[in-house]
Amino acid sequence: xxxxxxxSALPGFNLTFGITLLWLSLIVLLPLAALILRPWELGLAxxxxxxxxxxxxxxxxxxxxxxxxxxxxxxxxxxxxxxVMVRYxxxxxxxxxxxxxxPLALPTAVAxxxxxxxxxxxxxxxxxxxxxxxxxxxxxxxILVALIFVGLPFVVRTxxxxxMDLPLDSEEAAAxxxxxxSQIVRRVVLPALIPALLAGFxxxxxxxxxxxxxxxxIAGNMPMISEIAPLLIVIRLEQLDYAGAAALGLVMLLxxxxxxxxxxxxxxxxxxxx
Amino acid sequence: MPDFxxxxxxxxxxxxxxxxxxxxxxxxxxxxNASYDPTRELYREINRAFAVAWQKEAxxxxxxxxxxxxxxxxxxxxxxxxxxxxxxxxxxADIDALARRGMIAANWQTRLPDNASPxxxxxxxxxxxxxxxxxxxxxxxxxxxxxxxxxxxxxxxGARWNFLAALAWAQREPGATAASAEAxxxxxxxxxxxxxxxxxxATNSFAxxxxxxVLLAWENEAWLARKELGPDEFTIVYPSLxxxxxxxxxxxxxxxxxxxxxxxxxxxxxxxxxxxxxxxxAKHYYRPRDPAVVATYAExxxxxxxxxxxxxxxxxxxxxxxxxxxGMFDRIFTPGK
Amino acid sequence: MNLSATQESPxxxxxxxxxxxxxxxxxLLLPLAVVFTEALKHGLAIAADALVAPDAIxxxxxxxxxxxxxxxLNTVCGLAAAWCIVRFRFSGRGLLITLIELPFSVxxxxxxxxxxxxxxxxxxxxxxFDRAGIRVIFAIPGLVLATTFVTFPFVVRTxxxxxEQQGAxxxxxxxxxxxxxxxxxxxxxxxxxxxxLLYGVLLCNARAMGEFGAVAVVSGHVRGQTxxxxxxxxALFNDYDWVGAFTIAGLLSMLALLTLVVKAALEWRIGSRGxxxx
Numbered sequence: 045x046x047x048x049x050x051x052s053a054l055p056g057f058n059l060t061f062g063i064t065l066l067w068l069s070l071i072v073l074l075p076l077a078a079l080i081l082r083p084w085e086l087g088l089a090x091x092x093x094x095x096x097x098x099x100x101x102x103x104x105x106x107x108x109x110x111x112x113x114x115x116x117x118x119x120x121x122x123x124x125x126x127x128v129m130v131r132y133x134x135x136x137x138x139x140x141x142x143x144x145x146x147p148l149a150l151p152t153a154v155a156x157x158x159x160x161x162x163x164x165x166x167x168x169x170x171x172x173x174x175x176x177x178x179x180x181x182x183x184x185x186x187i188l189v190a191l192i193f194v195g196l197p198f199v200v201r202t203x204x205x206x207x208m209d210l211p212l213d214s215e216e217a218a219a220x221x222x223x224x225x226s227q228i229v230r231r232v233v234l235p236a237l238i239p240a241l242l243a244g245f246x247x248x249x250x251x252x253x254x255x256x257x258x259x260x261x262i263a264g265n266m267p268m269i270s271e272i273a274p275l276l277i278v279i280r281l282e283q284l285d286y287a288g289a290a291a292l293g294l295v296m297l298l299x300x301x302x303x304x305x306x307x308x309x310x311x312x313x314x315x316x317x318x
Numbered sequence: 319m320p321d322f323x324x325x326x327x328x329x330x331x332x333x334x335x336x337x338x339x340x341x342x343x344x345x346x347x348x349x350x351n352a353s354y355d356p357t358r359e360l361y362r363e364i365n366r367a368f369a370v371a372w373q374k375e376a377x378x379x380x381x382x383x384x385x386x387x388x389x390x391x392x393x394x395x396x397x398x399x400x401x402x403x404x405x406x407x408x409x410x411a412d413i414d415a416l417a418r419r420g421m422i423a424a425n426w427q428t429r430l431p432d433n434a435s436p437x438x439x440x441x442x443x444x445x446x447x448x449x450x451x452x453x454x455x456x457x458x459x460x461x462x463x464x465x466x467x468x469x470x471x472x473x474x475x476g477a478r479w480n481f482l483a484a485l486a487w488a489q490r491e492p493g494a495t496a497a498s499a500e501a502x503x504x505x506x507x508x509x510x511x512x513x514x515x516x517x518x519x520a521t522n523s524f525a526x527x528x529x530x531x532v533l534l535a536w537e538n539e540a541w542l543a544r545k546e547l548g549p550d551e552f553t554i555v556y557p558s559l560x561x562x563x564x565x566x567x568x569x570x571x572x573x574x575x576x577x578x579x580x581x582x583x584x585x586x587x588x589x590x591x592x593x594x595x596x597x598x599x600a601k602h603y604y605r606p607r608d609p610a611v612v613a614t615y616a617e618x619x620x621x622x623x624x625x626x627x628x629x630x631x632x633x634x635x636x637x638x639x640x641x642x643x644x645g646m647f648d649r650i651f652t653p654g655k
Numbered sequence: 656m657n658l659s660a661t662q663e664s665p666x667x668x669x670x671x672x673x674x675x676x677x678x679x680x681x682x683l684l685l686p687l688a689v690v691f692t693e694a695l696k697h698g699l700a701i702a703a704d705a706l707v708a709p710d711a712i713x714x715x716x717x718x719x720x721x722x723x724x725x726x727x728l729n730t731v732c733g734l735a736a737a738w739c740i741v742r743f744r745f746s747g748r749g750l751l752i753t754l755i756e757l758p759f760s761v762x763x764x765x766x767x768x769x770x771x772x773x774x775x776x777x778x779x780x781x782x783x784f785d786r787a788g789i790r791v792i793f794a795i796p797g798l799v800l801a802t803t804f805v806t807f808p809f810v811v812r813t814x815x816x817x818x819e820q821q822g823a824x825x826x827x828x829x830x831x832x833x834x835x836x837x838x839x840x841x842x843x844x845x846x847x848x849x850x851x852l853l854y855g856v857l858l859c860n861a862r863a864m865g866e867f868g869a870v871a872v873v874s875g876h877v878r879g880q881t882x883x884x885x886x887x888x889x890a891l892f893n894d895y896d897w898v899g900a901f902t903i904a905g906l907l908s909m910l911a912l913l914t915l916v917v918k919a920a921l922e923w924r925i926g927s928r929g930x931x932x933x
């Protein structure tokens with residue numbers, strides 16, 4: 045199946061293709077094959093039972109729900125940051141721009157204990173919120189904060205190049221026709237950004253669903269309430285339920301894929317229409 | 319340039335080879351002890367003392383590595399190939415799981431004195447300074463707005479002892495039925511805002527993160543938390559009834575036979591029963607077995623009405639009834655029942 | 656023409672900028688500040704002690720060893736993959752790209768779990784490796800495999816857009832002039848992509864050293880033996896050693912800051928962002 049269709053003048057296809065395939069098979073495909081095949085030792089009914097337990101469903105709902113919510117919050121946040129970074133000049137802009145990648149460079153465990161220390165009832169921010177009756181650490185809200193943290197750069201970095209490439213003349217043309225700024229933003233700018241917003245949303249969502257390190261420190265880890273699906277996988281492993289752990293892992297993988305596929309289709313639809 | 323590349327490449331191979339060989343430590347023999355969460359400080363001191371004693375006795379330098387985690391998690395790791403020479407876990411059920419897979423002889427509990435538990439402990443309450451919520455007994459835990467911290471019984475051995483101690487009390491209330499006991503447990507866990515995977519995580523939630531009004535803890539963990547985090551900050555409350563927790567120890571036969579470390583591993587566990595070992599045990603707030611040592615530290619161990627795991631029909635029954643999938647713990651977390 | 660309609664009013668611009676700065680400071684800078692504050696709460700000397708504790712040094716060593724193996728492996732293979740994907744058209748090419756990017760959409764926990772399923776005592780190959788006396792899980796090979804899985808796509812992802820943009824004309828010219836394939840690679844391709852390559856390696860390394868979820872599953876948590884720095888942070892956190900935990904976390908944070916600085920320098924060098932990060 046994988047034959048070079050075009051004989052390029054360049055050498056090295058067989059060597060590099062061989063290395064790639066070998067490496068991919070050993071590091072990615074073989075392990076994932078284990079993930080796909082292992083659950084079935086429970087039998088079809090067993091797998092079904094194992095992934096439809098109320099606690100499992102609750103954890104999946106939480107993981108996908110909070111990740112989606114965080115991605116939704118990150119859309120306006122990311123849009124704001126990307127817009128300001130591309131269109132405005134202000135002191136320390138370069139510094140601020142470099143800072144945006146912090147959540148990607150910072151180890152997730154460090155992010156986890158740092159956010160926990162910040163939002164714990166005695167922490168810098170937690171102490172301000174506690175009198176207002178807002179509890180962040182050890183509640184689903186804490187998971188939301190952690191996922192907003194890890195997801196923000198995905199939205200910003202997806203939007204920035206698109207905002208940079210926005211043709212200014214269409215904004216100018218609209219202005220010539222007497223449109224106000226808010227009309228231009230709503231009718232000209234935002235529609236052009238929708239595919240990138242969707243892509244950023246999808247990337248933040250994909251990352252948030254599987255996130256573990258930053259979340260377990262700040263989530264309360266209560267079954268049915270604040271227990272994320274990756275933690276339940278770890279708990280199942282610790283209970284020696286390998287097949288059950290693999291089954292849950294497989295479900296997460298499939299749902300993530302389905303969501304990304306859906307977003308891709310949606311993006312293509314919008315592209316075709318414009 | 320090609321020479322340079324060769325050096326780079328050979329450096330990488332050296333690194334790989336070194337990595338495969340593992341870190342080298344200056345000792346004749348190393349043991350790995352896979353233990354549960356709150357024993358970190360205890361075994362740090364035991365290991366030091368045993369190394370000295372063993373050098374004197376056998377003329378051999380020994381280094382003991384530790385791995386800590388929830389008791390269930392540690393069992394999983396050993397089953398999955400963590401090469402632990404000895405396991406020192408929170409409850410017998412976990413070592414039984416290793417015995418069922420043939421890694422430890424089935425008679426492990428009779429190979430050492432006292433059910434192979436060189437020390438015992440019990441479950442107590444740790445509350446904040448001066449006990450502001452006036453928590454005296456199990457019934458106070460389900461008062462409105464009282465938040466109880468306990469780890470997850472699915473992964474933590476201590477949490478299973480907590481669970482059984484609470485249940486034992488509920489079962490012995492006047493007029494108690496199976497349904498009333500389960501209702502109490504459901505009520506109790508509705509007062510739990512965080513379920514950590516290990517006992518140490520729960521202590522951290524309570525003590526460092528300031529969560530909850532009462533921590534259900536090992537007696538030793540409660541005393542240690544009080545010592546480490548400020549005696550003025552916390553008060554220990556002994557309930558009217560608790561459970562005799564027997565954390566057992568065993569040599570992992572399949573590992574020591576392969577590594578040839580049986581002699582020293584057995585000596586290590588026997589050291590726990592020695593006068594010196596028992597003294598260290600007591601210093602870390604566990605209850606020693608040696609009556610002479612108990613007498614020395616008598617003021618630390620208030621007399622307490624204790625049930626045993628035998629009252630629940632042994633670990634096999636308790637595990638299946640309460641903690642297995644679909645057991646009581648799962649039921650009390652299922653909504654609508 | 657209504658000029659004011661092509662940009663926001665000054666008041667709005669100031670407001671939006673202020674909002675952005677507040678957002679970035681609270682969300683990104685405060686967590687960092689908290690790490691260093693907690694680490695230095697009892698003075699520099701105590702933090703320094705925590706840094707040279709034997710277990711801390713062992714964790715730093717192990718982290719470096721794991722990164723020193725998995726980053727070069729992913730670099731070499733990433734180069735090979737980028738070469739065959741960018742320079743050749745073949746059926747299944749799209750599928751190959753998707754598969755290479757797969758590890759990004761997998762939860763770190765699953766990235767560790769799969770190795771247990773393969774090499775755990777009850778895994779497919781566990782018993783055979785055990786008989787051969789080769790320890791994979793709960794030892795360095797397991798940590799390396801989990802880290803390699805997680806960081807698999809970084810180098811390829813950075814190189815593909817860069818090499819596509821550069822085109823193959825220089826390489827084709829070199830070949831026409833009689834250079835061998837290897838000569839072309841070393842003299843033409845590599846110099847052209849070196850900054851982009853470095854960029855990919857940098858990101859790969861940052862993730863390799865900071866990975867938590869995947870290594871937590873395969874580590875076994877043996878003090879001084881199988882604890883990488885992020886795992887050591889968690890362990891110290893659980894030891895009531897608040898300062899120790901935040902000190903190691905501070906070291907990792909400095910690594911992250913260094914990564915960002917080098918990254919900014921490389922972006923300036925490449926003249927643009929080296930493709931979307933991740």
